[in-house]
Amino acid sequence: MDLYQELIIDHSKRPIRMGLREPFDAEVHHVNPTCGDEITLRVDRDGETLTDISYDSLGCSISVASASMLAELLTGEDLDTARHTYAAIRSMLTSKGEDPGDEDVIGDAIALAGVAKYPARVKCALLSWMALAEALAKTGVNLSEESHD
Amino acid sequence: MTVHAPAPIAFGDQERARIRADFPILGRTVRHGHPLIYLDSGATSQKPYAVIDAERDWYERLNAAPHRGAHALSEEGTEAYEAARATVARFIGARPSEIVFTKNATESINLAAYAFSNSAAGGGGRDDRFRLGPGDEIVVTEMEHHANLIPWQELSKRTGATLKWFSVDDDGRLDLSAIDDVITERTKVVAFVHASNVLGTINPVEVIVARAREVGAIVVLDACQSVPHLPVDVTDLGVDLLAFSGHKMLGPMGVGVLWGKPEILEQMPVFLTGGSMIETVSMDGATYAPVPQKFEAGVPNAAQAVGLAAACDYLSNLGMDKVSAHEHALTGILLDGLRERPWTRLIGPDSLENRGGAVSFVVDGVHAHDVGQILDDHGVAVRVGHHCAWPLHRRFRAAATTRASLAPYNTPEEIGAFFAALDTVPGVFGIEV
Ligand SMILES: Cc1ncc(COP(=O)(O)O)c(C=O)c1O
Numbered sequence A: 001m002d003l004y005q006e007l008i009i010d011h012s013k014r015p016i017r018m019g020l021r022e023p024f025d026a027e028v029h030h031v032n033p034t035c036g037d038e039i040t041l042r043v044d045r046d047g048e049t050l051t052d053i054s055y056d057s058l059g060c061s062i063s064v065a066s067a068s069m070l071a072e073l074l075t076g077e078d079l080d081t082a083r084h085t086y087a088a089i090r091s092m093l094t095s096k097g098e099d100p101g102d103e104d105v106i107g108d109a110i111a112l113a114g115v116a117k118y119p120a121r122v123k124c125a126l127l128s129w130m131a132l133a134e135a136l137a138k139t140g141v142n143l144s145e146e147s148h149d
Numbered sequence B: 001m002t003v004h005a006p007a008p009i010a011f012g013d014q015e016r017a018r019i020r021a022d023f024p025i026l027g028r029t030v031r032h033g034h035p036l037i038y039l040d041s042g043a044t045s046q047k048p049y050a051v052i053d054a055e056r057d058w059y060e061r062l063n064a065a066p067h068r069g070a071h072a073l074s075e076e077g078t079e080a081y082e083a084a085r086a087t088v089a090r091f092i093g094a095r096p097s098e099i100v101f102t103k104n105a106t107e108s109i110n111l112a113a114y115a116f117s118n119s120a121a122g123g124g125g126r127d128d129r130f131r132l133g134p135g136d137e138i139v140v141t142e143m144e145h146h147a148n149l150i151p152w153q154e155l156s157k158r159t160g161a162t163l164k165w166f167s168v169d170d171d172g173r174l175d176l177s178a179i180d181d182v183i184t185e186r187t188k189v190v191a192f193v194h195a196s197n198v199l200g201t202i203n204p205v206e207v208i209v210a211r212a213r214e215v216g217a218i219v220v221l222d223a224c225q226s227v228p229h230l231p232v233d234v235t236d237l238g239v240d241l242l243a244f245s246g247h248k249m250l251g252p253m254g255v256g257v258l259w260g261k262p263e264i265l266e267q268m269p270v271f272l273t274g275g276s277m278i279e280t281v282s283m284d285g286a287t288y289a290p291v292p293q294k295f296e297a298g299v300p301n302a303a304q305a306v307g308l309a310a311a312c313d314y315l316s317n318l319g320m321d322k323v324s325a326h327e328h329a330l331t332g333i334l335l336d337g338l339r340e341r342p343w344t345r346l347i348g349p350d351s352l353e354n355r356g357g358a359v360s361f362v363v364d365g366v367h368a369h370d371v372g373q374i375l376d377d378h379g380v381a382v383r384v385g386h387h388c389a390w391p392l393h394r395r396f397r398a399a400a401t402t403r404a405s406l407a408p409y410n411t412p413e414e415i416g417a418f419f420a421a422l423d424t425v426p427g428v429f430g431i432e433v
Helices: A006-013 A060-075 A079-093 A102-116 A120-137 B012-020 B049-062 B070-092 B104-118 B152-158 B204-214 B261-266 B302-318 B320-337 B368-377 B390-395 B412-422
Strands: A025-031 A039-046 A047-060 B099-102 B137-141 B163-167 B187-193 B219-221 B240-245 B256-260 B280-281 B283-286 B343-347 B358-363 B382-385 B401-405
Touching: A006 A060, A006 A102, A025 A120, A025 B302, A039 A060, A047 A079, A047 B358, A060 A079, A060 A120, A060 B099, A060 B256, A060 B382, A079 A102, A102 A120, B049 B070, B049 B302, B070 B099, B070 B302, B099 B104, B104 B152, B104 B240, B104 B256, B137 B152, B152 B163, B152 B187, B187 B204, B187 B283, B204 B219, B204 B261, B204 B283, B256 B261, B302 B320, B302 B343, B320 B343, B320 B412, B358 B368, B358 B382, B368 B382, B368 B401, B368 B412
Parallel strands: B137 B163, B137 B187, B187 B219, B219 B240
Antiparallel strands: A025 A039, A039 A047, B099 B256, B240 B256, B280 B283, B343 B358, B358 B401, B382 B401
């Protein structure tokens, strides 16, 4: 089936930058109440730069892989990149398959494109991204805000 | 020759084919043309034509508000609704006046829990058995569905009573070794599940009822997973209140039952109030109708009640003994199959003794969601997650499990197809077996 791309399996088995680290500015815990998947996610921010994103994730391959891709994509990046990426991921995942995703923007997370066709799994893929948005909100940053270039 | 003769399948080939033909949905395909293999009846069962037709017939011929008005339709509708109550009562060995129609088991249990707290708040009735306060105790078990846990947690918060529970052992059986310390003179309510929706365990009702009787506690039984699958007779069980859902027993969604001993229902304070449940009303207050009407406020779900009666008739025609034997044999095939696959771990008793047809397991190294997705890709519908029993999953250190659950329309061939699909799981996730 097209859902379980190699990249998803790889990320889920060897999640990148997994584990909770210090220092951090904000920590959140998100749960998917329908299946019990959980993530604890921390962000450390230096001005506009996301210096560290660390996490502990317990869940299905889709939710763990998505967290791993998030950490790989956004660690060391600036907030504008984070906003772009977040918007692109959300658009792809919630498009029911109409937005195929742009690999240049979302990197390995392009492998999650197939998830959009399984409404029950979209929440799995979004779990870490929602956690990131809330963690950043705790530091005073709105991830959904349009960036003003 | 195998050493063990396989358990006989109660419904033979022809009978199985006939039963399956009664369920239109079983003829459809899913996900790229796979025939549907429905092993999720524990969540909700499929419906035979008899049930679909009964509900349709209500709307086509009888639709009117029961117990309101004196025109011809209202009379016929009332008759059909009350006949449905009588059929459901017969199905569990009860009298019609002991059957309260609700929306589902969740509402049935909440009805009881709120009736108790209305009593604590001074509403209706002077019966002390229903009045809880600080120092009183409510007893549940660690294997409860959230529907039979949270209403009691909330009742304990509202009244100051203490919530206690029986724990579950590694085999998935209740640990009743300290029953006299768990159920004490302070216990006012004991609420527990008859057949676990996760473990399959059938609990020893008589043991718990005997202890509850010694201390005068009211016993509430969650029979959601027993009434659809086993012959259940409320007088044999000896409990005070019993809840189940129509949609899990081939009936429609939107109808459930709270059965109660007459003496309990009569004394129990009301929960929902309004039309249809009254005797007289003035601006200062009201008196209430006799049971069961005093618990059925508002225009009822009559079409669904009639559908549920059709489901009871359908099951009675199959014979609950045969239904139970059939599902027992299939459960045996499921347990054997899991045992042959050491990369799976069963959560629940690995024996057919006192066991229903909910079979939950984990696949080492693969999350249940992923297992379910692969099965789904083969047209096999199972439940994944915590099945509304989160504390139980914590107890077994499983974030989620995969559950196959049975109904009379399932076949050994379907179990075979389930295992064939399951065998593709390790490969997809690179697990060595
Ligand atoms: C054991 C058990 N209790 C209670 C319930 C609640 O049933 P319902 O959701 O139909 O109210 C269920 C099913 O979901 C169940 O399996």
